[in-house]
Amino acid sequence: xxxxxxxxxxxxxxxxxxxxxxxxxxxxxxxxxxxxxxxxxxxxxxxxxxxxxxxxxxxxxxxxxxxxxxxxxxxxxxxxxxxxxxxxxxxxxxxxxxxxxxxxxxxxxxxxxxxxxxxxxxxxxxxxxxxxxxxxxxxxxxxxxxxxxxxxxxxxxxxxxxxxxxxxxxxxxxxxxxxxxxxxxxxxxxxxxxxxxxxxxxxxxxxxxxxxxxxxxxxxxxxxxxxxxxxxxxxxxxxxxxxxxxxxxxxxxxxxxxxxxxxxxxxxxxxxxxxxxxxxxxxxxxxxxxxxxxxxxxxxxxxxxxxxxxxxxxxxxxxxxxxxxxxxxxxxxxxxxxxxxxxxxxxxxxxxxxxxxxxxxxxxxxxxxxxxxxxxxxxxxxxxxxxxxxxxxxxxxxxxxxxxxxxxxxxxxxxxxxxxxxxxxxxxxxxxxxxxxxxxxxxxxxxxxxxxxxxxxxxxxxxxxxxxxxxxxxxxxxxxx
Ligand code: ADP
Numbered sequence: 001x002x003x004x005x006x007x008x009x010x011x012x013x014x015x016x017x018x019x020x021x022x023x024x025x026x027x028x029x030x031x032x033x034x035x036x037x038x039x040x041x042x043x044x045x046x047x048x049x050x051x052x053x054x055x056x057x058x059x060x061x062x063x064x065x066x067x068x069x070x071x072x073x074x075x076x077x078x079x080x081x082x083x084x085x086x087x088x089x090x091x092x093x094x095x096x097x098x099x100x101x102x103x104x105x106x107x108x109x110x111x112x113x114x115x116x117x118x119x120x121x122x123x124x125x126x127x128x129x130x131x132x133x134x135x136x137x138x139x140x141x142x143x144x145x146x147x148x149x150x151x152x153x154x155x156x157x158x159x160x161x162x163x164x165x166x167x168x169x170x171x172x173x174x175x176x177x178x179x180x181x182x183x184x185x186x187x188x189x190x191x192x193x194x195x196x197x198x199x200x201x202x203x204x205x206x207x208x209x210x211x212x213x214x215x216x217x218x219x220x221x222x223x224x225x226x227x228x229x230x231x232x233x234x235x236x237x238x239x240x241x242x243x244x245x246x247x248x249x250x251x252x253x254x255x256x257x258x259x260x261x262x263x264x265x266x267x268x269x270x271x272x273x274x275x276x277x278x279x280x281x282x283x284x285x286x287x288x289x290x291x292x293x294x295x296x297x298x299x300x301x302x303x304x305x306x307x308x309x310x311x312x313x314x315x316x317x318x319x320x321x322x323x324x325x326x327x328x329x330x331x332x333x334x335x336x337x338x339x340x341x342x343x344x345x346x347x348x349x350x351x352x353x354x355x356x357x358x359x360x361x362x363x364x365x366x367x368x369x370x371x372x373x374x375x376x377x378x379x380x381x382x383x384x385x386x387x388x389x390x391x392x393x394x395x396x397x398x399x400x401x402x403x404x405x406x407x408x409x410x411x412x413x414x415x416x417x418x419x420x421x422x423x424x425x426x427x428x429x430x431x432x433x434x435x436x437x438x439x440x441x442x443x444x445x446x447x448x449x450x451x452x453x454x455x456x457x458x459x460x461x462x463x464x465x466x467x468x469x470x471x472x473x474x475x476x477x478x479x480x481x
């Protein structure tokens with residue numbers, strides 16, 4: 001089985017969020033189950049810097065885009081082959097999708113149109129490579145046009161999988177983009193990629209791909225409903241039989257408290273002493289009061305409406321009264337960034353806020369916090385709640401999407417039978433959040449019960465092996481069809 005995995009970001013070459021974690025880890029896991037998986041992505045400056053053994057495959061002048069090259073290289077660490085599309089005018093800048101003021105790049109349609117076009121070309125019958133994929137695996141809107149390009153190119157197109165990592169980002173552009181990218185006018189139809197008079201890259205993927213997947217079973221069901229479907233629920237429900245929810249894994253080597261180079265001290269389920277060292281050192285690093293007993297609540301996320309940090313902000317005064325400390329890392333909407341800055345200024349020593357993106361600090365918060373906060377309004381899969389369980393930091397989550405599928409609520413029964421790993425809110429509002437955290441903080445004071453909860457999460461298998469086997473099942477199915 002040969003699979004070309006097309007993506008707009010992949011850790012450690014380029015990352016803005018969870019898509020990069022998946023694209024950095026899943027192809028390696030696919031190789032472990034015998035798939036020849038290779039990644040295709042743009043040659044951003046960071047990717048050129050970090051990929052290994054880069055060589056040029058060919059150079060070409062495209063009528064729609066001009067001078068473009070294809071490079072070949074490998075991921076550092078696992079050696080997964082990667083093809084990088086080099087186009088300085090499109091990708092030779094800082095910021096994957098947006099400029100420094102969080103404004104979308106005005107030429108995103110052409111930038112990701114090129115990525116989609118290349119994916120279809122390299123996976124299709126006219127590929128110039130000696131690698132002939134059986135399946136093209138596309139991810140999110142940035143690669144959504146690829147299944148359409150394939151469909152209009154050949155009567156018997158290469159089978160495609162389109163994975164939805166987040167339905168909220170839809171790649172919507174003016175209709176003239178279609179012509180600029182050389183797609184036929186008939187594709188601009190309700191049975192095609194037209195969406196309320198505009199062109200939607202996401203809808204193209206959802207409509208033209210042979211099979212759809214999303215990143216958790218619960219989210220797969222949710223997106224077929226009005227509450228979570230973001231306008232695509234009709235199409236998704238129509239394709240319900242060709243939509244599979246496959247839970248993401250995590251990179252168990254990179255996220256391992258025994259060997260994590262970002263931490264102050266190693267620790268494990270068998271030896272938890274190092275966890276306290278991490279907490280005290282994190283408190284010192286962030287200017288929080290040194291206090292091993294104060295429950296330290298950690299949060300790392302994009303500061304957007306999705307992640308529910310506005311609800312946490314509302315709950316802060318009550319949580320401070322209950323004795324909590326906060327370590328918050330994130331960036332995003334200005335109003336949320338400012339609200340957190342204000343809270344940090346009002347509660348020095350109790351609330352530490354770092355606005356920005358900081359991978360190393362993210363690891364130290366996962367390790368140093370006692371409780372991890374992730375009350376998302378919707379969450380396709382979510383990774384941080386899995387990292388936190390692995391790091392012995394029970395998460396408090398909202399019962400949606402992948403959060404519902406990966407965290408087992410600390411009911412008395414689940415605590416007794418060793419299954420509990422965190423706290424799951426049925427509803428997301430200030431009262432429910434304070435209530436759940438109140439209960440979590442009571443349990444936190446019962447050292448033995450709390451350590452049991454930590455260990456339940458730490459010893460869970462969140463690895464990729466099972467998911468990779470499920471993806472292989474999907475690939476086989478669409479090749480047979
Ligand atoms: P999403 O993809 O919706 O942002 P996920 O939980 O699936 O949410 O994945 C987010 C990824 O990005 C995780 O690896 C998380 O640790 C990381 N991340 C998010 N914000 C930051 C930040 N400010 N600094 C460092 N890492 C971050």
